[in-house]
Amino acid sequence: MPFVVYMLGLAVFAQGTSEFMLSGLVPDIARDMHVSIPAAGLLTSAFAAGMIVGAPLMAILSLRRSRRRSLLTFLVVFLLVHVLGAVTTDFGVLVATRVVGALASAGFLAVALATATGTVAPNAKGRATSVLLGGVTLACVVGVPAGALLGQLWGWRSAFWAVALVSVPAVVAILRTVPAGDPGSSRTSVRGELGSLRDRRLLVILLLGALVNGATFCTFTYLAPLVTTVTGIGSAWVPAVLALFGLGSFLGVTVGGRVADTRPVPFLVTGGVALLAGWAVFAVTAGNPVAAIVLVFVQGTLAFAVGSVLISQALYAATGAPTLAGGFATAAFNVGAAIGPWVGGLSIGAGLGYRSPLWVSASLVALALVTAGGARLLRRGTAEPHEDLATA
Structure with a gap:
């Protein structure tokens, strides 16, 4: 795997940490900013809203620039x-930074999804995708x-x-390894990429991704x-349980990356059925500590394995729109992450x-x-495994 893919994964790790770290910092932020805890909680909602709106919008805006320039612009703004x-000492400014950071x-x-999959062989998109998504799971x-530890030691600002x-x-790394002119990448017009997104197969995959991710974050x-x-x-064991779910998610992304390029459809069918059964069994046995702990790990693994394969399939289904496919996949999964908890x-x-x-997730x-x-x-009809999830 090219070095730049791992560096892109490092950036995704930082961004994933930013998205989720407020769960342990909200009380300190509320106290320091002199706002209520529910008001401070809006910082998380602001980031989620920015991700949903920003994924397709920013992807469209980036099409007229080289990938190197777009990556640098987005990452420097985020930084x-x-x-x-x-x-800042102004809560309104802090909210604005969360929205802009999410965009x-x-x-x-x-x-990054388009860049990573464009630097590897055409049949290795799943492995490249898993490296980037591994950054999100490592953030968890x-x-x-x-971030929570830094907040306890030196205040919430240290986490930022x-x-x-x-x-x-x-x-x-982007400055040194991503070519300025994107040689070898397919540069298409905005209209051309948007036209490629009308494929019904891609729409089905995006809908499946939103549903699966909604189930994941509903329980999480x-x-x-x-x-x-x-x-x-x-309650003292809650961090360990959350970490166990995170370890499962990292394993799931790793496994998903290994099968996404070879047998994605059989894996999605088998994994989907197992995921459904797991949520149902978890709901029935939630009162048993041993069963609950095992299923936290198992469901974290299955959920992120299936989710990562779905993202790679979105990229395979929209080869004519690699950037917008990544943007809409990001938006779809964040829609699920918003609707599921709701x-x-x-x-x-x-x-x-x-x-x-748990029953909602099932x-x-x-x-x-x-x-x-x-x-x-x-x-x-017949279709290649990477072309049509609906033929499973």
Whole structure:
């Protein structure tokens, strides 16, 4: 795998850390900025909204520039807004830095996916994708706890400084390793890339990605109260449980990268069924500590394995629009990450308890399987494995 792919993964690690680290910093930010905790929580919502809107928008804007220039622009903006966030004393400015940082992060990921898959062999897109997504999973395992620790030791601002510093090596690597003129890459017009996105296969894959990721984050968002109130695990063990889920997600991305280029459709069918069964079994056995701990790891592995393969399939399905495909895939997965917790919260608010998000997750995966099956019925005929998920 080319060195630049790993450096792009390092930048994605910094961006993933930024996206998730506020979960451990919100109380300190609220106290320092003299706002309520719910108001400080809007910083997370602002980043999510920026990712959803920014992924396709920034991808479109980047098409008229070289990938090197786009990557550098997005990453430097991301770095600078974290420096601004680390020094500002105005909460409104901090909110604005989160929105701008999310826009830059979304644009960077879209172009990075196109760049990474463009630097490897045509049949190695899945492995390149897994390296980038590995940065997100490592952010959950390492970056978020490290950000919380820095916040405890030196205040929440130190975590923002750390994200900015981690981004510096990636800036240097892009300057030195990404060609200025993108030789060998397919440079198409905005209209040409948008036209390629009308493929129904790609739309199905994006919908499946949103549903699967919605299921993942529905349970992940409420995992802490689930294991403390239903499973009976002490609150002191919650960080370890979250880290276990993160380790599973890293393993899943790694496994997904190895099969995405060879047998993606059989893996997605088998993995999807196993994911559905896992959420259902988790819901039934959530009161058993041993079963719950095992399933936290297993479901983290399955969810991110299936999700990473779906992202690679989006890139395979839209070879004529590599940048916009990455942008829309990023947006679709963030839509799932927003809708899943919302629906899970509705189930809890309806009095169904903290076990109910597990059933919601199972339902979303079931809907994904039904959608894939319906797409297959509507589109009969033969297709290459990388071309048509609906022929599974």
